Amino acid sequence: MLIDIIAGARPNFMKIAPIIHALQARERDGGRLRYRLVHTGQHYDARMSGDFFEQLGIPTPDVNLEVGSGTQAEQTAAIMTRYEKLLLGQPSVLCLVVGDVTSTMACAIAAQKLHVPVAHVEGGIRSGDWSMPEEINRMVTDAITNWFFTTSQEANENLRRTGVDDERIFFVGNTMIDTLLANMDRLRPPAFAAELGLQPGEYFVTTLHRPANVDAGDGFLHLLAAIGEGTRGLPVVFPVHPRTAKTLRQVAGPVQESDGRARVDAAPDDARESPAVPQAPMTSACPVGAGQPHPAAGTALPANLRLVDPQPYLEFNWLVKHARAVITDSGGITEEATVLQVPCLTLRDTTERPETITLGTNELIGTDPAKLKPALDRLFAGQWKQGCIPPLWDGHTGERIVAALEGLLATRSR
Ligand code: UD1
Secondary structure, three states, rough: OOOEEEEOHHHHHHHHHHHHHHHHHHHHHHOOOOOEEEEEEOOOOHHHHHHHHHHOOOOOOOOEEOOOOOOOOHHHHHHHHHHHHHHHHOOHHHHHHOOOOOHHHHHHHHHHHHOOOOOOOOOOOOOOOOOHHHHHHHHHHOOOOOOEEEHHHHHHHHHHHHHOOOEEEEOOHHHHHHHHOOOOOOOOOOOHHHHOOOOOOEEEEEOOHHHHHOHHHHHHHHHHHHHHHHHHOEEEEEOOOOOHHHHHHHHOOOOOOOOOOOOOOOOOHHHHOOOOOOOOOOOOOOOOOHHHHHOOOOOOOOOOOOEEEEOHHHHHHHHHOOOOOEEEOHHHHHHHHHHHHOEEOOOOOOOOOOOOHHHEEEOOOOOOOOHHHHHHHHHHHHOOOOOOOOOOOOOOHHHHHHHHHHHHHOOOOO
């Protein structure tokens, strides 16, 4: 019995790894499920995709739909068209999607329209913020999902409220945390950690890529200024997402580089999309930007910001594990910070992962830069909460998913 496992963008890869490993283990023990790994190609850089496959022991995809960049609609259309063609030529008995990226929604639609049932890992979570593409992806996917594998009681409740029967909800825990726990002993510092003299608890990690935070240049620079000010001169390691790099190039232009390592290069597709963007490498892992004039806002990048390329999984989570705190607009990182017991300040107004706040180390700060300093003052005063691990985030979610799938698909003949 062939099931499709869909992955398209960076946050998908750590979610599929434990499911694939559990499927491989069951196959060795005589299980009947076989999988086809379909990469949509939504993320395609080695640093956004290939590095994760290698580090997490994910096999090479059986199929790559190679959709690449585009608007939301263009990506959705391309993924649907290409995945439909695959299913028509070589049908599978189930389409398993994870998370909330464009690939998740597009493949779920294509499959369900061909009467291939859909399973959604991380189903049911909601931020209530329709301005985020991920929220639309969650709602559309869940509206046409047969079986939900959920990470929290809140997700279960959200699904029940929309009329989903309990028989279709499997509260299994968090596959992203399976991956973190499985790799805890393999986490390793990036090469620049020594160069920058990073000491445990004496630096911050920040990631920002949400359109609301990074697409408007001035607002983004004000946010960076607030991060620089509130962190009291401690190094702030900032792995820059390609979308964020584009904005930085536009508002700050080429920034002095010192050694050429760990720099943020201009992505080739960025060049196609934005010919006006400076193409010079922007920055390095060394102190950058102090005194750099900002043509749009007349401000400068904070002196303690250390801009680096997107980091591979093992290096990124090493950085988080040893940081004083994380400042982010990501969703997944709030879960990892919770399990690593590292304070997490989320620069968003909403979250689809409320358990990281009620149980974990996360707090919603909002997107107003003025809110950041008081929160960081509390952190420096030692007043951050401790947090605990949410139920079933225990490293065995992948196995529970595969066991449930074997039961659900037991009566299928092919
Ligand atoms: C996507 C997900 C988001 C996730 C994020 C993590 C959706 C709607 N959003 O956003 O939930 O948190 O990934 O990374 O699916 N680019 C590259 N190299 C790549 C991939 C992208 O340069 O390997 C560029 C694209 O050309 C584009 C920009 O980055 O200019 C944004 O990529 P896109 O796939 O549109 O979405 P993300 O912002 O990465």
